[in-house]
Amino acid sequence: MPVLTIAFPVFDPIAISIGPIAIRWYALAYIGGIVLGWIYARALIKSERLWGGPAPITPLQLDDFILWVTIGIIIGGRTGYVMFYNPAYFVQHPVDALKLWEGGMSFHGGFLGCVAAVMLFCRKNQLPILSLGDITTAVAPIGIFLGRLANFINSELWGRAADASVPWAMVFPNGGPLPRHPSQLYEAALEGILLFAVLAVMVRMGALKRPGLILGSFSAIYGLARIAGEFFREPDPQLGFLWGGLTMGMLLSVPMILAGAILIVAAWRQGARERIQGAAQGRP
Numbered sequence: 001m002p003v004l005t006i007a008f009p010v011f012d013p014i015a016i017s018i019g020p021i022a023i024r025w026y027a028l029a030y031i032g033g034i035v036l037g038w039i040y041a042r043a044l045i046k047s048e049r050l051w052g053g054p055a056p057i058t059p060l061q062l063d064d065f066i067l068w069v070t071i072g073i074i075i076g077g078r079t080g081y082v083m084f085y086n087p088a089y090f091v092q093h094p095v096d097a098l099k100l101w102e103g104g105m106s107f108h109g110g111f112l113g114c115v116a117a118v119m120l121f122c123r124k125n126q127l128p129i130l131s132l133g134d135i136t137t138a139v140a141p142i143g144i145f146l147g148r149l150a151n152f153i154n155s156e157l158w159g160r161a162a163d164a165s166v167p168w169a170m171v172f173p174n175g176g177p178l179p180r181h182p183s184q185l186y187e188a189a190l191e192g193i194l195l196f197a198v199l200a201v202m203v204r205m206g207a208l209k210r211p212g213l214i215l216g217s218f219s220a221i222y223g224l225a226r227i228a229g230e231f232f233r234e235p236d237p238q239l240g241f242l243w244g245g246l247t248m249g250m251l252l253s254v255p256m257i258l259a260g261a262i263l264i265v266a267a268w269r270q271g272a273r274e275r276i277q278g279a280a281q282g283r284p
Helices: 025-046 059-085 087-092 094-098 107-125 129-153 183-204 213-230 248-270 273-280
Strands: 014-018 021-024
Touching: 014 025, 021 025, 025 059, 025 129, 059 087, 059 107, 059 129, 059 248, 087 094, 107 129, 107 248, 129 183, 129 213, 183 213, 213 248
Parallel strands: none
Antiparallel strands: 014 021
Protein backbone atom coordinates (compact mmCIF):
# COMPACT_ATOMS: atom_id res chain seq x y z
CA MET A 1 0.00 0.00 0.00
CA PRO A 2 1.34 3.51 -0.79
CA VAL A 3 3.04 5.34 2.03
CA LEU A 4 1.40 8.58 0.91
CA THR A 5 -2.05 9.04 -0.57
CA ILE A 6 -4.04 12.07 -1.65
CA ALA A 7 -7.43 12.57 -0.09
CA PHE A 8 -10.15 12.44 -2.72
CA PRO A 9 -11.74 15.88 -3.01
CA VAL A 10 -15.39 14.94 -2.53
CA PHE A 11 -17.60 16.89 -4.92
CA ASP A 12 -21.33 17.39 -4.99
CA PRO A 13 -22.42 15.52 -8.13
CA ILE A 14 -25.03 18.24 -8.72
CA ALA A 15 -23.38 21.31 -10.22
CA ILE A 16 -26.41 23.61 -10.36
CA SER A 17 -29.67 23.30 -8.46
CA ILE A 18 -32.61 25.63 -9.02
CA GLY A 19 -35.66 24.46 -7.11
CA PRO A 20 -36.61 20.98 -8.37
CA ILE A 21 -34.22 21.32 -11.34
CA ALA A 22 -30.79 19.78 -10.79
CA ILE A 23 -28.01 19.79 -13.38
CA ARG A 24 -25.21 17.31 -12.80
CA TRP A 25 -21.55 17.76 -13.68
CA TYR A 26 -21.81 14.94 -16.19
CA ALA A 27 -24.57 16.76 -18.07
CA LEU A 28 -22.50 19.94 -18.02
CA ALA A 29 -19.55 18.02 -19.46
CA TYR A 30 -21.68 16.92 -22.41
CA ILE A 31 -23.07 20.41 -22.93
CA GLY A 32 -19.68 22.07 -22.55
CA GLY A 33 -18.01 19.61 -24.91
CA ILE A 34 -20.62 20.14 -27.61
CA VAL A 35 -20.62 23.94 -27.31
CA LEU A 36 -16.83 24.33 -27.18
CA GLY A 37 -16.42 21.80 -29.97
CA TRP A 38 -18.96 23.69 -32.09
CA ILE A 39 -17.06 26.97 -31.57
CA TYR A 40 -13.72 25.37 -32.48
CA ALA A 41 -15.23 23.61 -35.50
CA ARG A 42 -16.63 26.88 -36.84
CA ALA A 43 -13.18 28.44 -36.54
CA LEU A 44 -11.66 25.56 -38.52
CA ILE A 45 -14.28 25.85 -41.25
CA LYS A 46 -13.74 29.60 -41.64
CA SER A 47 -9.98 29.24 -42.20
CA GLU A 48 -9.45 28.64 -45.92
CA ARG A 49 -5.71 28.29 -45.34
CA LEU A 50 -6.28 25.05 -43.45
CA TRP A 51 -8.28 23.56 -46.32
CA GLY A 52 -6.31 24.85 -49.28
CA GLY A 53 -9.40 26.78 -50.36
CA PRO A 54 -13.01 27.10 -49.16
CA ALA A 55 -14.02 24.41 -46.70
CA PRO A 56 -16.36 21.79 -48.18
CA ILE A 57 -18.82 22.48 -45.33
CA THR A 58 -20.35 25.84 -44.44
CA PRO A 59 -20.81 27.19 -40.90
CA LEU A 60 -24.59 27.05 -41.39
CA GLN A 61 -24.41 23.37 -42.32
CA LEU A 62 -22.28 22.75 -39.24
CA ASP A 63 -24.91 24.47 -37.09
CA ASP A 64 -27.52 22.07 -38.45
CA PHE A 65 -25.23 19.11 -37.85
CA ILE A 66 -24.87 19.82 -34.11
CA LEU A 67 -28.31 18.41 -33.33
CA TRP A 68 -27.59 15.29 -35.40
CA VAL A 69 -24.29 14.55 -33.67
CA THR A 70 -25.76 15.22 -30.23
CA ILE A 71 -28.47 12.65 -30.86
CA GLY A 72 -25.87 10.26 -32.25
CA ILE A 73 -23.70 10.57 -29.13
CA ILE A 74 -26.61 9.96 -26.77
CA ILE A 75 -28.23 7.07 -28.63
CA GLY A 76 -24.93 5.46 -29.59
CA GLY A 77 -23.38 5.89 -26.16
CA ARG A 78 -26.33 4.34 -24.37
CA THR A 79 -26.80 1.56 -26.92
CA GLY A 80 -23.09 0.73 -26.70
CA TYR A 81 -23.25 0.47 -22.92
CA VAL A 82 -26.29 -1.78 -23.08
CA MET A 83 -24.77 -4.07 -25.71
CA PHE A 84 -21.10 -4.10 -24.71
CA TYR A 85 -21.05 -3.75 -20.94
CA ASN A 86 -24.24 -5.14 -19.41
CA PRO A 87 -26.36 -7.04 -21.97
CA ALA A 88 -27.52 -9.73 -19.55
CA TYR A 89 -29.02 -7.19 -17.15
CA PHE A 90 -30.82 -5.22 -19.84
CA VAL A 91 -32.27 -8.36 -21.43
CA GLN A 92 -34.01 -8.95 -18.11
CA HIS A 93 -34.81 -5.25 -17.54
CA PRO A 94 -35.30 -3.72 -21.03
CA VAL A 95 -37.09 -0.61 -19.73
CA ASP A 96 -34.01 0.34 -17.72
CA ALA A 97 -32.12 0.87 -20.98
CA LEU A 98 -34.10 4.11 -21.37
CA LYS A 99 -33.12 5.45 -17.93
CA LEU A 100 -30.24 7.65 -19.06
CA TRP A 101 -30.34 9.61 -15.81
CA GLU A 102 -29.11 6.55 -13.94
CA GLY A 103 -25.82 6.63 -15.85
CA GLY A 104 -24.15 4.15 -18.17
CA MET A 105 -22.61 5.40 -21.43
CA SER A 106 -20.00 3.84 -23.70
CA PHE A 107 -17.45 5.94 -25.58
CA HIS A 108 -17.14 3.37 -28.35
CA GLY A 109 -20.92 3.30 -28.76
CA GLY A 110 -21.00 7.10 -28.81
CA PHE A 111 -18.27 7.09 -31.46
CA LEU A 112 -20.30 4.74 -33.65
CA GLY A 113 -23.30 7.00 -33.08
CA CYS A 114 -21.24 9.95 -34.33
CA VAL A 115 -20.16 7.98 -37.38
CA ALA A 116 -23.79 7.20 -38.18
CA ALA A 117 -24.76 10.86 -37.69
CA VAL A 118 -21.98 12.02 -40.03
CA MET A 119 -22.92 9.54 -42.74
CA LEU A 120 -26.65 10.27 -42.58
CA PHE A 121 -26.19 14.04 -42.49
CA CYS A 122 -23.74 13.99 -45.39
CA ARG A 123 -26.04 11.78 -47.43
CA LYS A 124 -28.97 14.12 -46.82
CA ASN A 125 -26.96 17.26 -47.63
CA GLN A 126 -24.59 15.81 -50.25
CA LEU A 127 -21.46 16.62 -48.25
CA PRO A 128 -18.11 14.78 -48.15
CA ILE A 129 -18.22 12.25 -45.33
CA LEU A 130 -14.49 12.21 -44.64
CA SER A 131 -14.22 15.99 -44.35
CA LEU A 132 -17.10 16.24 -41.89
CA GLY A 133 -15.58 13.29 -40.04
CA ASP A 134 -12.30 15.20 -39.86
CA ILE A 135 -13.99 18.23 -38.32
CA THR A 136 -15.96 16.15 -35.84
CA THR A 137 -12.96 14.20 -34.59
CA ALA A 138 -10.68 17.25 -34.50
CA VAL A 139 -12.92 18.76 -31.81
CA ALA A 140 -13.95 15.50 -30.09
CA PRO A 141 -11.07 15.47 -27.54
CA ILE A 142 -12.60 18.55 -25.90
CA GLY A 143 -15.69 16.60 -24.94
CA ILE A 144 -13.67 13.53 -23.97
CA PHE A 145 -11.52 15.62 -21.63
CA LEU A 146 -14.54 17.16 -19.92
CA GLY A 147 -16.24 13.77 -19.71
CA ARG A 148 -13.25 12.21 -17.94
CA LEU A 149 -13.18 15.10 -15.49
CA ALA A 150 -16.87 14.45 -14.81
CA ASN A 151 -16.05 10.77 -14.17
CA PHE A 152 -13.50 11.91 -11.60
CA ILE A 153 -15.91 14.33 -9.94
CA ASN A 154 -18.55 11.59 -9.75
CA SER A 155 -16.01 9.15 -8.24
CA GLU A 156 -16.70 6.57 -10.94
CA LEU A 157 -14.58 4.50 -13.31
CA TRP A 158 -11.71 4.73 -10.84
CA GLY A 159 -8.41 2.95 -11.26
CA ARG A 160 -6.88 -0.26 -10.02
CA ALA A 161 -5.32 -0.55 -6.59
CA ALA A 162 -1.94 1.19 -6.51
CA ASP A 163 1.30 0.18 -4.82
CA ALA A 164 3.83 2.19 -2.82
CA SER A 165 5.37 3.71 -5.94
CA VAL A 166 2.24 5.81 -6.58
CA PRO A 167 2.12 8.58 -3.94
CA TRP A 168 -0.76 10.31 -5.73
CA ALA A 169 -3.09 7.31 -5.30
CA MET A 170 -6.52 8.12 -3.88
CA VAL A 171 -9.12 6.37 -1.76
CA PHE A 172 -12.35 6.88 -3.67
CA PRO A 173 -15.55 7.12 -1.58
CA ASN A 174 -17.20 4.19 -3.37
CA GLY A 175 -14.04 2.33 -4.37
CA GLY A 176 -13.33 0.47 -1.17
CA PRO A 177 -10.51 1.08 1.36
CA LEU A 178 -7.59 0.63 -1.04
CA PRO A 179 -5.80 3.65 -2.56
CA ARG A 180 -6.30 3.59 -6.32
CA HIS A 181 -4.92 5.17 -9.46
CA PRO A 182 -6.92 8.28 -10.46
CA SER A 183 -7.26 6.70 -13.89
CA GLN A 184 -9.94 9.19 -14.93
CA LEU A 185 -7.25 11.90 -14.84
CA TYR A 186 -4.82 9.70 -16.76
CA GLU A 187 -7.44 9.27 -19.47
CA ALA A 188 -8.29 12.97 -19.44
CA ALA A 189 -4.63 13.71 -20.13
CA LEU A 190 -4.14 11.03 -22.81
CA GLU A 191 -7.51 10.97 -24.58
CA GLY A 192 -8.20 14.66 -24.06
CA ILE A 193 -5.19 16.96 -23.79
CA LEU A 194 -2.59 14.89 -25.66
CA LEU A 195 -4.95 13.80 -28.44
CA PHE A 196 -6.26 17.34 -28.91
CA ALA A 197 -2.71 18.73 -29.09
CA VAL A 198 -1.58 16.17 -31.67
CA LEU A 199 -4.61 16.72 -33.89
CA ALA A 200 -4.37 20.51 -33.55
CA VAL A 201 -0.74 20.42 -34.73
CA MET A 202 -1.73 18.18 -37.64
CA VAL A 203 -4.52 20.57 -38.59
CA ARG A 204 -2.10 23.52 -38.56
CA MET A 205 0.26 21.53 -40.77
CA GLY A 206 -2.42 21.00 -43.42
CA ALA A 207 -3.99 17.65 -42.48
CA LEU A 208 -7.48 18.86 -43.41
CA LYS A 209 -6.31 19.02 -47.02
CA ARG A 210 -6.14 15.22 -46.97
CA PRO A 211 -9.73 14.04 -46.27
CA GLY A 212 -9.81 11.28 -43.69
CA LEU A 213 -6.37 11.94 -42.21
CA ILE A 214 -7.63 13.57 -39.01
CA LEU A 215 -10.43 11.02 -38.67
CA GLY A 216 -7.98 8.15 -39.07
CA SER A 217 -5.44 9.69 -36.72
CA PHE A 218 -8.10 10.28 -34.07
CA SER A 219 -9.28 6.68 -34.28
CA ALA A 220 -5.79 5.19 -34.10
CA ILE A 221 -4.40 7.48 -31.40
CA TYR A 222 -7.51 7.29 -29.24
CA GLY A 223 -7.46 3.49 -29.47
CA LEU A 224 -3.83 3.38 -28.33
CA ALA A 225 -4.45 5.93 -25.56
CA ARG A 226 -7.50 4.02 -24.33
CA ILE A 227 -5.60 0.73 -24.20
CA ALA A 228 -2.82 2.43 -22.22
CA GLY A 229 -5.36 3.89 -19.80
CA GLU A 230 -7.08 0.52 -19.36
CA PHE A 231 -3.92 -0.86 -17.72
CA PHE A 232 -4.64 1.47 -14.79
CA ARG A 233 -8.43 1.39 -14.80
CA GLU A 234 -10.51 -1.05 -12.76
CA PRO A 235 -12.62 -3.18 -15.12
CA ASP A 236 -16.38 -2.93 -14.88
CA PRO A 237 -17.47 -5.29 -12.08
CA GLN A 238 -20.10 -7.08 -14.16
CA LEU A 239 -17.44 -7.98 -16.76
CA GLY A 240 -14.10 -8.09 -14.96
CA PHE A 241 -11.06 -9.14 -16.92
CA LEU A 242 -11.59 -11.03 -20.16
CA TRP A 243 -9.16 -13.26 -22.07
CA GLY A 244 -5.56 -12.95 -20.95
CA GLY A 245 -6.24 -10.00 -18.68
CA LEU A 246 -7.78 -7.92 -21.46
CA THR A 247 -10.70 -5.60 -20.77
CA MET A 248 -13.72 -4.71 -22.86
CA GLY A 249 -12.29 -1.22 -23.42
CA MET A 250 -9.12 -2.75 -24.88
CA LEU A 251 -10.99 -5.10 -27.19
CA LEU A 252 -13.28 -2.37 -28.50
CA SER A 253 -10.27 -0.13 -29.19
CA VAL A 254 -8.50 -2.62 -31.47
CA PRO A 255 -10.95 -2.13 -34.41
CA MET A 256 -10.56 1.63 -34.00
CA ILE A 257 -6.78 1.35 -34.37
CA LEU A 258 -7.07 -0.86 -37.47
CA ALA A 259 -9.71 1.36 -39.10
CA GLY A 260 -7.67 4.44 -38.26
CA ALA A 261 -4.53 3.00 -39.85
CA ILE A 262 -6.46 2.18 -43.04
CA LEU A 263 -7.88 5.71 -43.22
CA ILE A 264 -4.44 7.26 -42.66
CA VAL A 265 -2.88 5.25 -45.49
CA ALA A 266 -5.79 5.98 -47.85
CA ALA A 267 -5.71 9.71 -47.08
CA TRP A 268 -1.97 9.90 -47.62
CA ARG A 269 -2.13 8.06 -50.92
CA GLN A 270 -4.95 10.24 -52.20
CA GLY A 271 -2.88 13.40 -51.91
CA ALA A 272 -3.57 16.88 -50.66
CA ARG A 273 -6.89 18.52 -51.50
CA GLU A 274 -5.30 21.63 -53.01
CA ARG A 275 -3.20 19.53 -55.42
CA ILE A 276 -6.26 17.54 -56.49
CA GLN A 277 -8.22 20.77 -57.07
CA GLY A 278 -5.28 22.25 -59.00
CA ALA A 279 -5.02 19.23 -61.25
CA ALA A 280 -8.75 19.36 -61.94
CA GLN A 281 -8.38 22.97 -63.01
CA GLY A 282 -5.32 22.29 -65.18
CA ARG A 283 -2.76 23.79 -62.79
CA PRO A 284 0.58 22.01 -62.14
